[in-house]
Amino acid sequence: MFSLKDLVESNCLKSVPSNYIFLKNPEDSLLHETENIPIIDYSQLTSSNPNQRSKAIQQLGDACRQWGFFMLINHGVSETLRDELLRAIQRFFDLSEEEKKEYEGDKVFDLIRCGTSYNITVEKTLFWRDYLKCHVHPHFHAPSKPPGFSETLKEYSAKGREVIGELLKGISQSLGLEENYIQKRMNVDSGSQLLVINFYPPCPKPELVMGLPAHTDHGLLTLLMQNEFGGLQIEQNGKWIPVHPVPNSFLVNAGDHLEILTNGKYKSVVHRAGVNKKGSRISVATAIGSPLDTIVGPAPELDDEDTPPAYRAITYRDYLQLQQSHEIDGKSCLDRIRI
Numbered sequence: 001m002f003s004l005k006d007l008v009e010s011n012c013l014k015s016v017p018s019n020y021i022f023l024k025n026p027e028d029s030l031l032h033e034t035e036n037i038p039i040i041d042y043s044q045l046t047s048s049n050p051n052q053r054s055k056a057i058q059q060l061g062d063a064c065r066q067w068g069f070f071m072l073i074n075h076g077v078s079e080t081l082r083d084e085l086l087r088a089i090q091r092f093f094d095l096s097e098e099e100k101k102e103y104e105g106d107k108v109f110d111l112i113r114c115g116t117s118y119n120i121t122v123e124k125t126l127f128w129r130d131y132l133k134c135h136v137h138p139h140f141h142a143p144s145k146p147p148g149f150s151e152t153l154k155e156y157s158a159k160g161r162e163v164i165g166e167l168l169k170g171i172s173q174s175l176g177l178e179e180n181y182i183q184k185r186m187n188v189d190s191g192s193q194l195l196v197i198n199f200y201p202p203c204p205k206p207e208l209v210m211g212l213p214a215h216t217d218h219g220l221l222t223l224l225m226q227n228e229f230g231g232l233q234i235e236q237n238g239k240w241i242p243v244h245p246v247p248n249s250f251l252v253n254a255g256d257h258l259e260i261l262t263n264g265k266y267k268s269v270v271h272r273a274g275v276n277k278k279g280s281r282i283s284v285a286t287a288i289g290s291p292l293d294t295i296v297g298p299a300p301e302l303d304d305e306d307t308p309p310a311y312r313a314i315t316y317r318d319y320l321q322l323q324q325s326h327e328i329d330g331k332s333c334l335d336r337i338r339i
């Protein structure tokens with residue numbers, strides 16, 4: 001099976017095929033509401049007023065330390081561009097199965113890769129999701145169909161990169177380092193930027209399936225936008241918390257490399273995506289990291305005598321391979337390199 005969307009639409013599915021049934025115990029899908037998810041104001045972070053900026057940097061540091069997650073408001077990426085991107089994505093997934101198959105890749109390093117579920121080579125249960133992944137930096141790659149798709153992706157990728165760049169400066173400073181520290185150490189300028197486009201078709205019994213299983217993202221930071229349907233859940237203190245984004249905000253999560261680099265001071269957040277009955281949910285994750293051959297380990301500047309390095313240094317490429325060769329399960333990949 002290549003496209004879940006086509007399966008759902010062609011059969012007008014009334015029940016969930018058994019190989020998608022994931023949530024077997026009611027407690028697995030128990031959610032805990034909270035209003036405390038941190039909100040960072042991008043306009044304050046980039047403000048020329050030093051007091052405003054330093055307050056925003058402190059809030060950013062607190063959010064990364066306590067949650068590894070926050071909502072970003074006043075980020076300056078226009079609603080018009082976000083809407084245009086969502087429409088373009090719908091048109092891409094509306095292409096015929098044959099057309100989408102042209103972009104079928106089977107390797108983690110393929111520059112464009114379209115597929116279904118999460119990692120079908122190792123999964124026993126499938127996830128309720130189709131995806132398109134494009135490497136958009138240092139070289140831009142995107143499908144040439146449908147018309148205009150690639151141009152919109154390119155414009156959005158550049159904006160996302162700019163926003164993440166500012167966040168990384170703030171994060172460096174929140175750690176007491178100079179503002180370009182993370183960018184320089186991780187070679188972010190020539191590093192990887194991956195666009196992960198998730199398409200979750202409506203599901204007749206959303207309480208039985210999962211769009212994406214519990215996982216952490218591998219890079220430094222991920223910027224996530226979504227259409228009108230919610231679904232993201234983050235794990236905090238063993239509880240699943242549903243995220244209700246402020247309209248037009250971005251959701252930002254710290255990735256494994258930020259946790260490794262900061263020797264665990266900042267945590268990558270475990271998250272997953274639920275689906276719904278009403279309509280197709282689209283989310284777009286922009287993930288930024290170092291070049292694949294960069295060795296990522298704890299930063300010596302952040303070492304202190306009481307906390308020796310807690311993670312083994314390993315190249316980004318090897319880390320990705322490690323993640324892909326196992327079924328995904330929360331922080332399991334990070335655990336494999338923990339000392």
Ligand SMILES: O=C(O)CCC(=O)C(=O)O
Pocket residue numbers: 196198212217224231232233271272273283285
């Ligand atoms: O769709 C979502 O809300 C989450 C997406 C995600 O976690 C990912 O693409 O890594």
Ligand SMILES: [Fe+2]
Pocket residue numbers: 215216217271285
């Ligand atoms: Fe993710």
